[in-house]
Amino acid sequence: MDIKVLGPGCPKCQQTEKLVKEVVAETGAPATVEKVTDMMAIAGYGVFGTPAVMIDGEVKCVGKVPKKDDIKKWLAAAK
Amino acid sequence: MKTCDSQPCCTVIPDTGGRPDVPDEKFKTLRYLMYIAPMLVLWWLVYGQLENFSRVFTYGILHLQTGRRLSGAVEFFVFEAPKVLMLLLLVVFGVGIVRSFFTPEKTRAILAGKRESIGNVLAALLGIVTPFCSCSAVPLFIGFVSTGVPLGVTFSFLISAPMINEVAVVLLYGLFGWKVAAIYISTGLVIAMIAGWIIGKLRMEGYLEDWVLQIKSGAGGMAEEQLTWADRIQYGIDAIRDIVGKVWPYVLAGIAIGAGIHGYVPEGFMASIMGKGAWWSVPLAVLIGVPMYSNAAGIIPIVQALIEKGAALGTVLAFMMSVIGLSFPEAVILRKVLKPRLIAVFFGVVAFGIIIVGYLFNILM
Known part of the structure; x- marks a missing residue:
């Protein structure tokens, strides 16, 4: 699966990226994590705030740092 | 990568799983x-x-x-x-x-397609309660503009959201009393409404960066989360x-700095520099305030101590508004979506509004 973390590089965005990577490493989910920092690209996905997390093209969370448990749920659901 | 077909059923699973909870x-x-x-x-x-x-x-x-x-x-x-x-x-x-209870998406949905005048009023009010941080100003701006929120209405939101924040209001209430806090909120709202309205009237849509208008924003990228009271x-x-x-x-x-001023700076010391008599003090306060990027938390206690030593309320109010409401980093962030002329108009109109508020209070109080 394809995970995108959208965010220009504010502390919250970096924290989100770190959490997502941690969860992927812990669960061993077959996922690629990509950080999207380009404003034009972020806006193109139609999100209103950053950080945002997208899994396989679906926006999971906008404008806040997700909790680890939530990330785990998304990963389990997207398998 | 998964195909899209598998997703609807997957999103159902946590839903039914959540019901017994x-x-x-x-x-x-x-x-x-x-x-x-x-x-x-x-x-x-x-x-x-x-x-x-x-x-x-x-x-x-x-x-x-x-x-x-x-x-x-x-x-x-x-x-x-x-x-x-x-x-x-x-x-x-x-x-x-x-x-x-408020998300940027909901706010956008409320504002989309609203007439300018009502839209400006609503946008300024929603700016207070919608969670907003300046680092997501750009996606929010694009999301608003590309889904039919008028440009001027978007600006009303962008002006009121950072200017009227809970930290500033608490400090004003705690150190100056509820009257000054109420004055700050209401004049901040009025500035946001009128400045946004003026920017809308100036028809400056042509001064958006070209790529902004080409984006077809997928409005409502995410289903609304159901929050329980425990979540809230x-x-x-x-x-x-x-x-x-x-x-x-x-x-x-x-x-601590305020306490120092309170104890050690003589009474009336500020009257000559920031007092009512000095007409140039209001624009000067704004001129100094705009490039300053301090958060409300640090600046307000100092300012409170200055008032005690004879600075005029209007001057001080103007200084605070320009420090909190207009910031240089924000301009840099917004430069990605706005051409320089629109940024200049934005800052100019808001700064002008703040100066008027400053003079008004120096005359009234």
């Missing part, structure tokens, strides 16, 4: 309330004793003499610092819960950790 959620909410109710009572009891405590601490425990400069400064700090921090805790928590309370607690956790050193530093 409903009594559990109620229990969770109850448990939160059981923690929070005694905390509120404790807060109330402690808050009422702060003034007595500061006196006992300064003169009873430290044995400082009344009337001395040092004791004035110490008493000021020991009273104001815990008072403002406690107010911050309470208000940030409350505002956090209120904000859990947790949201409030997260807000405390997030905001108060970040801001408290500035509050303490600001109050």
Whole structure:
């Protein structure tokens, strides 16, 4: 699966990226994590705030740092 | 990569899985309330004793003499610092819960297709309660503009959201009283409404960067989350950790400097520089304030001490608004979507509004 973390590089965005990577490493989910920092690209996905997390093209969370448990749920659901 | 077909069924799974949890959620909410109710009572009891405590601490425990400069400064700090921090805790928590009802998406949906005048008023009001951080100003701006929110209405939101924030309002209330806090909120709202309205009337859509208008924003990228009360309370607690956790050193530093001014700077010292008599002080305050990027937490306690020493309220209000509402980093961020001329108009109109407010209060008060 394809995970995108959208965010220009504010502390919250970096924290989100770190959490997502941690969860992927812990669960061993077959996922690629990509950080999207380009404003034009972020806006193109139609999100209103950053950080945002997208899994396989679906926006999971906008404008806040997700909790680890939530990330785990998304990963389990997207398998 | 998964195909799209597999997704609808997958999103259903946690949904049905969540249903048996409903009594559990109620229990969770109850448990939160059981923690929070005694905390509120404790807060109330402690808050009422702060003034007595500061006196006992300064003169009873430290044995400082009344009337001395040092004791004035110490008493000021020991009273104001815990008072403002406690107010911050309470208000940030409350505002956090209120904000859990508003998301940028909902705000956008309300504003889309609204007529300009009503739209400006609504946008300024929603700017207070919608969670917003300046680092997501760009996606938010694009999301608004590309889904039919008029440009001027978008600006009303962008002006009021950072200017009227809970930290500034708490500090104003704590240090100046509710009148000044109310004046700040209402004039801030008026500036946001009128400045946005003017920008809308100037028809500056041509000064957006070209790529902005080409984006076909997928409005509503995400299904609305169903929040329980337990979630909302947790949201409030997260807000405390997030905001108060970040801001408290500035509050303490600001109050410490304020305490120093309070104790050591002679009465009337500021009257000649920032007093009513000096007509140039209002525009100068704005000119200094705009490039300054300090958060409200640090600047307001200092400003409060200055007023005590003879600075005029309007001048000080103008200074605070320009520091908090207009910032250089924000301009840099917005440069990605706005051509320089529109940024200049944005800052110019808002700065002008702030100057008018400054003069108005110097005349009225």
